Amino acid sequence: MCKFVTDIVGYVYYFFRMDQKIQDFINGINGKNAKAWERIYVDYYSPLCHYAMRILNDQEQAADLVQAAIIKLWETPLHFDDISAFNVYLYRTVNNNCLKMIRDKNREDQRLKEWAFFTEEFESESLSAIVFEEVIRKLRHVIDEMPPKRREVILMSMKKMKNEEISAELNISQNTVKKHKKEAYAVIKKAIQSDLFLFSIFFC
């Protein structure tokens, strides 16, 4: 019985506290809200460009194509139920538009042969690229807010460097390294909870 009650409390708690931001964002996307569009540019623009760049191999074209895709999203009535549907839509659109662009440009192009025919292997390759960009997007989201030194500490500890190595490298005391880590992880854990709403674990 205790578990049962706390589970419900857990759901409500998670829903209202953790998921509210994401839900607001999705509502903003569905409602074509200017604030949500700012977040698309801050959060998604660069990863999508890098992703398009892998297929097109041209920086300028990649940037133009992503811009066009975001404008299209603004102009098209689309309704996303959740954040993952939205993510999937963005990458899929960019992927498809890249392929179209290549196809239009040159039918004999070697890259067309590489990308346009979805053998299982190539498909998983383009999906690896999505995961790559998504991980960077999520990491950026938490570390971009940090003061520069703390950022470096976290990046180094992600490289599995030990505290004493970091302290030597950055010329700061080990205690300062620990302090940076502690404060950084307090922020990161919060972000993770809201990001990984789907995997929320219940108390009790």
Place this chain on the structure above:
Amino acid sequence: MDNLKIYVRLSDLLYKDMLGLADEEEKRELDTLLVTCKLKGLDREKIIARLQEKDVFDGKEALQRFKELKRVGKGHRRWIRWTSVAASIVVLIVVGLWLSQEVKFENNMVVSGVINPGQSRAVVTLADGQQIILEQATRKIEESDGTMLHSDSGALVYTANIEKISSVVMYNTVSIPRGGEYRLELADGTKVWLNAETELRFPVNFTGERREVYLKGEAYFQVKRDEKHAFMVHTSMGVVEVLGTSFNVRDYEGEQEVVTTLESGKVMYVSEGSKEQVILEPGYQTLEKRSSQVEVRKVDPIQYIGWREGKYVFEDMALEDIMQTLCRWYDIDVVYADPTVKKFHFTGDLERYESINVFLNFIETGGDVKFRTEGKTIIIDKK
């Protein structure tokens, strides 16, 4: 690419793992997914390196250009307020339902994923760009030319205002999300059933010589007979032209083919590419794929039209194709643990308004496949 949601999950896990915050279970899940999805090139060093260097793509600059282009924030406000309220209500209802379901599961101690069918859901975009979410509830909207839009229990009806008919053609668009459906009655009395993941663009009022509409996805049309004004459905590859009949058109972006099935009357299909013209008799179907001739074949219309009456009929169909249809209606994703099952053929009926589980059980009993549901993802393996 239907299993993309798996990758959303994968990136969540890898992200957590890179920060050193994944627990043992999550690490195992991550490793399994990396192997089963055959992902390569996810070098952690490379990810960190990218985070350390300056980004070549500047989101702020792009946002600036977008703002100049769209003048964001002017004139969009009013309906934004409205939709966010509506959306929050929808979210609350969904969460409410979800909570009550969870409670039920807890009581019975059964943890199984029941995946429910789609519902009446649509977004209508008016001529001025305003968008309105339609659900079951009753709503009345007036277009600027005086045409009345009346939405009630899953249907949207257009009624022209005879006194105010203007000569300017105004278009509305109705979009149906995955897991949705909606009915539509156009100003000329033509009835249209729109299936999931579909978009129809049409004039609010038919004033020209021809009645022309634009379709992406799948719809069933019952065209009001009017011999002076031909009714035309534009698809990605060709045009279906009729005077007054019932027929189904399917043109999903991912399927690369346009299929027109005639139930009664007469239609003409004109291919845009080859200019080929085909006249269809009832019970026949045209099929056009990219860069090939228009194919005509005799079919059992129920297999193609049944969805409108709440029935999916699959006859000797590849599992892959069956699942593609189900994905749209149940809004699910499918992962094939063993790709060979994609080509297995099955025959069976599915009640469209039932949960998917009944149908899956049926297939599982009679075939060499097994299904596992994880949230909204169905994993299919060989027995």
